[in-house]
Amino acid sequence: MSYTDLTKAREALMSLQKKLAAYDHALGLMQYDGVTTAPKKTADNRAQSMSVLTEEVYILSTSEETEKLLEYLDANREKLSEKERRMVYLLLKDIRDMKKIPMSEYVEYQELLVKADDVWHNAKEKSDFALFRPYLERIFETAKRFALYIEPGKDPYNHCLGDYEEGLTTEILDEFFGKLRSSIVPLLKRISEKPQVDDGIRFGDFPEDKQEELSYYLMKLIGLDLERVGLSTTEHPFTTSLGSHLDERITTHYFRDDFVCSMYSVVHEGGHALYDTGSDEDLAFTELDCGRYMSIHESQSRFYENIIGRSREFCALIFPKLVELFPAQLKGKTAEELYIAVNKAQPSLIRTEADELTYSLHVMIRYELEKRVLAGELAVKDLPQEWNRLYKEYLGVDVPDDKHGVLQDSHWAGGLIGYFPSYALGNAYGAQFLSKMRETVDVEKCVASGNLEPINEWNRENIWKHGGLYTPQQLLSRVLGTGLNADYYVDYLTEKYTEIYSL
Numbered sequence: 001m002s003y004t005d006l007t008k009a010r011e012a013l014m015s016l017q018k019k020l021a022a023y024d025h026a027l028g029l030m031q032y033d034g035v036t037t038a039p040k041k042t043a044d045n046r047a048q049s050m051s052v053l054t055e056e057v058y059i060l061s062t063s064e065e066t067e068k069l070l071e072y073l074d075a076n077r078e079k080l081s082e083k084e085r086r087m088v089y090l091l092l093k094d095i096r097d098m099k100k101i102p103m104s105e106y107v108e109y110q111e112l113l114v115k116a117d118d119v120w121h122n123a124k125e126k127s128d129f130a131l132f133r134p135y136l137e138r139i140f141e142t143a144k145r146f147a148l149y150i151e152p153g154k155d156p157y158n159h160c161l162g163d164y165e166e167g168l169t170t171e172i173l174d175e176f177f178g179k180l181r182s183s184i185v186p187l188l189k190r191i192s193e194k195p196q197v198d199d200g201i202r203f204g205d206f207p208e209d210k211q212e213e214l215s216y217y218l219m220k221l222i223g224l225d226l227e228r229v230g231l232s233t234t235e236h237p238f239t240t241s242l243g244s245h246l247d248e249r250i251t252t253h254y255f256r257d258d259f260v261c262s263m264y265s266v267v268h269e270g271g272h273a274l275y276d277t278g279s280d281e282d283l284a285f286t287e288l289d290c291g292r293y294m295s296i297h298e299s300q301s302r303f304y305e306n307i308i309g310r311s312r313e314f315c316a317l318i319f320p321k322l323v324e325l326f327p328a329q330l331k332g333k334t335a336e337e338l339y340i341a342v343n344k345a346q347p348s349l350i351r352t353e354a355d356e357l358t359y360s361l362h363v364m365i366r367y368e369l370e371k372r373v374l375a376g377e378l379a380v381k382d383l384p385q386e387w388n389r390l391y392k393e394y395l396g397v398d399v400p401d402d403k404h405g406v407l408q409d410s411h412w413a414g415g416l417i418g419y420f421p422s423y424a425l426g427n428a429y430g431a432q433f434l435s436k437m438r439e440t441v442d443v444e445k446c447v448a449s450g451n452l453e454p455i456n457e458w459n460r461e462n463i464w465k466h467g468g469l470y471t472p473q474q475l476l477s478r479v480l481g482t483g484l485n486a487d488y489y490v491d492y493l494t495e496k497y498t499e500i501y502s503l
Contacts (some may be wrong), residue, residue, distance in 0.1 A: 003072040025243025043118035120413035127403035160418030199341035236410040239272035271304035278464025292468030298426025313447040315339040347395035
């Protein structure tokens, strides 16, 4: 079909995106079910169904009719709205990239990821990297092969990084992480020379049903719409949008002996959900619906988890609820003790449980490993040994087994090569957004009063409503008038931990 009528072409554009969103909804539901409530031995069945649907997505996305439609719209882009131009650009980019990958390989890879996730869960439970190794080798090999298909002359890892932040390179990240390393490591050393703070308040016997009640309390407190956002449990907490921002799911993992882990997982994943559900209504079922770039996504999740959630004001705000839920466990304890406990700076094994100060060091390790594997400098079989070495070098901790080491994250099993740096960048962006937000919002007063709406409204107006309309750098420029500046993050950490530890 040839397009000559712009009105009909616009209608066809929206129809195409709705179909893609419907496939995404179905695939997302299967993936979500697979890591939450699905019986253990259902992965093969799910992989078969997902491979069929993935093939249909490939065919629809790369069809001659779809390409002609988008090329016609692109040729008439000056007559399109800003949002329509962005939709066309993203769809065309995805199609041109996808067509460079043989369909059989693309479908096979999606099936591999379904099986890999199932094997990873089993390998982690048994703390046996050897079980997962052949799948991870195929995932890294495929990621590199696909990167070279799409951008033959480019460093494969730079291509992978660009999937999560347009324009991101190892050169940018080497400088960024170098600055964090030169600031955080000396600060951590000064803290290690001080008496360690007491975090005993977080440990004890905390029934899961009470922790679940706490989860829903926190979701409401930060402003989530529980009629659009669901909660479930899984091995590794995550957030997913099912088809559009109108259906958001978050997950957590309860530890009976430590209520803090799940508490901050819920607030972290809740930050992701706030961002997604905050998209403008007219973006529903389009390429622009929900946040597209993970560094901005992580700026929101880490903002709510740390800048808001680990603040003195937030700890004081939620403490009465905690005492209500855990009266015996928290008898005689105070909100200040909670604040000190949840901000204890101490090198640890698990990234998701890391304190705010050491967190980016965990990310740095994963970044260095991914970069070296894709460069051919490190074999997948040697990942556990090198992981353990870097944890000793950067954090001074000994890794006891694979479960607490190289198998702790689900990201590689999901093919998310290049994702990890988003967490550290998100921390930095969040600190920059905080500085700008304070010009018009009394952040501490809002949190202390339990009214987070002014904070949410600032984020909604400046960040959430745009969905995927802007690249991270375009968004930073619009909101802040500048790009990435790690100084805000370093200053935020230095000020906070200097006060906590009386440095």
